[in-house]
Amino acid sequence: MSRKDKGGFAQKHPPDQPSDPRVAEAVKTAAREGKISCAVAFELARSLGVSPKEVGVEMDLQEIPVTHCQLGLFGYGSKGKGIEAAGEVPPALAEAIQKALVNGRLPCASAWEMAEAMGLSKREVASACEALKIKISACQLGTF
Structure with missing residues (x-):
């Protein structure tokens, strides 16, 4: 929907x-x-x-x-998203995101796992995706 x-x-x-x-x-x-x-x-x-x-x-x-999606993608009222594109994406994060893509998108669960493994917040990973123009897919709750 x-x-x-x-x-x-x-x-x-x-x-x-x-x-x-x-x-x-x-x-x-x-x-x-x-x-x-x-x-x-x-x-x-x-x-x-x-x-x-x-x-x-x-x-x-x-x-x-x-x-209030924990990745900041939706659910923030008239504000829309709860994140903005990162100003700069560390090369290690950009590489990890690229390696985890499925059909050109980063699955939600992969974003969570990546954040945990790299000691980042979920929103930092999502902000990097915004900067790299990569969509996050397959919400673990099934919203998208």
Whole structure:
């Protein structure tokens, strides 16, 4: 769903999409003003012992949008993205990003792993991608 669609998240899934009652209740309880931040969604997944994707699917089924992407890509209201292109990208980071590309894009999980391995914040990796004109793909929660 694009930003313009506002809702309709459940339409991304088959009508008979299975739902774990524990995840459904946790998502419902965690929602604030009808939304859940990326960080809270990941904490729910960790605490429930399920994948972030499973939490994301349940959020879709309940029409609860994700806010405040930890990479800074979306969910920051009228501000749009929560990041800007880095002024300069260290060569080691640029090389790591290039090596991790899948069909010309950097998967979200790879960005997270790269940040951890290189001692960087997730947003630093995303800012480098912005500077290099590389899109991040395959959100772990399934938003894109």
